[in-house]
Amino acid sequence: MASRSTWFQGKSVLVTGGLGFIGSTLAHRLVEQGAKVTLVDSLIPEYGGNPFNVDGIRDKVTVNVSDIRDVHALGYLITGQDVIFNLAGQTSHLDSMHEPLADLEINCRAQLTLLETCRKRNPGVKLVFASTRQLYGKPDYLPVDERHLLRPADVNGVNKMAGEWYHILYNNVYGLRATAIRLTNTYGPRMRIKDARQTFLGVWLKLILEGKPFEVWGGEQLRDFTFVDDAVDALLRAAVTPEVDGQALNIGGFPPVSLKTLGDALIRANGGGEMVVKEFPAERKRIDIGDYYADDTRFRKATGWEAKVDLDEGLAKCLAYYRTNLDKYL
Numbered sequence: 316m317a318s319r320s321t322w323f324q325g326k327s328v329l330v331t332g333g334l335g336f337i338g339s340t341l342a343h344r345l346v347e348q349g350a351k352v353t354l355v356d357s358l359i360p361e362y363g364g365n366p367f368n369v370d371g372i373r374d375k376v377t378v379n380v381s382d383i384r385d386v387h388a389l390g391y392l393i394t395g396q397d398v399i400f401n402l403a404g405q406t407s408h409l410d411s412m413h414e415p416l417a418d419l420e421i422n423c424r425a426q427l428t429l430l431e432t433c434r435k436r437n438p439g440v441k442l443v444f445a446s447t448r449q450l451y452g453k454p455d456y457l458p459v460d461e462r463h464l465l466r467p468a469d470v471n472g473v474n475k476m477a478g479e480w481y482h483i484l485y486n487n488v489y490g491l492r493a494t495a496i497r498l499t500n501t502y503g504p505r506m507r508i509k510d511a512r513q514t515f516l517g518v519w520l521k522l523i524l525e526g527k528p529f530e531v532w533g534g535e536q537l538r539d540f541t542f543v544d545d546a547v548d549a550l551l552r553a554a555v556t557p558e559v560d561g562q563a564l565n566i567g568g569f570p571p572v573s574l575k576t577l578g579d580a581l582i583r584a585n586g587g588g589e590m591v592v593k594e595f596p597a598e599r600k601r602i603d604i605g606d607y608y609a610d611d612t613r614f615r616k617a618t619g620w621e622a623k624v625d626l627d628e629g630l631a632k633c634l635a636y637y638r639t640n641l642d643k644y645l
Contacts, residue, residue, distance in 0.1 A: 322555045324349035329396045331355050331383050331429070332364070332403035333376075336506040336513060337445065337498075339368030341400055341547045346372045355392055355403070357382040362405055362421075363507045367643040384425045389432045396437060398554050401429060401482075402445045404475070410512065411471035418474050426478035430485045430493075442493040443553045446479040446563060447472070448607060450497065457537075458610035461497075461565060468604050479563055486561040494553045495563035499609050503543030503629060504636035508644050516540075519581055521645070524637055528589035532596065534575035539608035541568040542624035542632070552618040559617050567609035568622045577626070584630040 328345055332338040333354025345352045356364040358380050369376060381388040383403050393399065404422050405411065411418035426444075433440055451459050452466035467473045482493040500514065508517035522529040541549075549566045553559055572580070575592065582588040595603060614620060624632070637644065 320348055322348075323398075323551075325351065326397040327351045327353070327395055328398045328400065329353045329355065329392060330400045330402060332362075332401075332445075334358065334364035334366060334368055334378070335402060336363055336368070336503075337501060337543060337546060337550075338400070338402040339365075339505050340503065340543045341402070341550060342369060342376055343372055344547050344551065346375045352376040353379060353392065353396070355379045355381055355383065357403070361410070361512060363513050365505070365507075365644065367640070368505045382425075383429055384420065386428060386432060389429060390436050393429075393433055393437045393440065396440050399429075399433070399440055399442045400445070400550055400554070401426070401442055404445070404478070405471065411469055411474070415470040418470050422471065422474035423477045423481075427481050430481055430491065434485065434489050434491055438489070438491060440491070441554055441560075442482060442491065443550050444479060444482045444493060444495040445550070446495040446497045447475050448497050448499045448565070448609060449604075450476045450479065451604075451607070453604045454607055457606060458567070458608050459565070460610035461563065461613060483561060483563060492557075492560045494559045494561070496549055496553055496614070497563060497565045497609070498541065498546055499565075499567050499607070500538050500540045501543055501546045502540055503633060506543070508637065516577070519578070520633055520637055521641075523581060523585050523588040524634070524641055528591045529578070529581075531574050531578045531590055531592045532594070533603075534573060534578075534592045536574050536603070537571040537606040537608060538574065538577070539567040539569070539571040540577075540626060540629070541566060541622060542629040545622045545624055548623075549614065549618070549620050552620050556618045559614070562613075564614040564617070565609040565611040566614055566620070567611045569625050571606075571608035572626065580626055581630055584627060585634055
């Protein structure tokens with residue numbers, strides 16, 4: 316889409332959570348497309364920001380280390396921006412159960428603060444909010460489309476649901492153009508791998524590269540996976556497609572696989588490794604949603620998006636990246 320690849324040329328773009336996994340990958344793409352990019356990240360150690368993620372473009376972006384809960388800093392940062400990709404958040408489901416008020420502050424209150432500041436300081440901006448499939452909870456049917464009941468299984472899902480709907484509300488009531496994209500299991504280079512706060516697959520990658528066995532809990536659960544480049548393409552398309560304003564839409568990926576099949580694929584891509592299948596730990600099982608894969612027909616039809624990187628290619632790209640840069644993520 317030539318029009319999309321040139322649309323960002325010269326545009327001012329703010330990415331919250333910009334030193335994180337998806338935010339930094341988005342920043343690389345925006346720089347390629349000629350945007351003037353500002354990244355804001357709190358660099359709170361538990362939440363995934365990593366300065367190495369902008370290696371290669373550090374002199375081509377503006378990095379502001381601050382918290383989007385800081386109203387004064389936020390007012391300065393959003394002024395004059397054409398697009399805001401709002402990716403800042405706390406992603407750990409288990410942490411949200413242990414520290415629910417901290418999750419509330421980051422995933423709910425901070426989102427409302429951002430929207431109120433935009434309403435007052437930059438009402439013409441376009442916002443794209445990174446939401447999550449976790450809002451659906453345990454599916455009643457598969458694949459899950461946007462008509463499915465929202466029934467989060469943990470505190471993180473409840474707060475992300477509120478953050479998402481604040482964006483839709485401000486679109487509908489105040490005309491502040493906003494779209495929410497419900498991401499599924501996004502993976503790829505630059506993701507957090509030293510623990511499971513962002514994704515279990517990151518832990519698997521770390522262990523297999525260290526020559527250690529990785530654990531698969533259960534193993535039969537079905538999941539769909541989106542390579543980060545495809546997720547970034549979806550975010551960019553959401554920003555330039557007015558037809559998706561005011562909507563919360565799913566994206567998925569290639570056909571779903573079981574976690575055991577995923578483990579086998581990782582071992583195959585690595586040329587070796589060991590997987591240990593275990594029962595779910597009780598604490599995790601209480602918030603596990605079982606099988607999930609998305610119906611993303613609406614988003615595909617509205618934007619022309621499609622996933623391009625299949626699981627085997629994506630895992631190979633991850634392994635190649637972390638073999639070279641493992642020390643930067645431990």
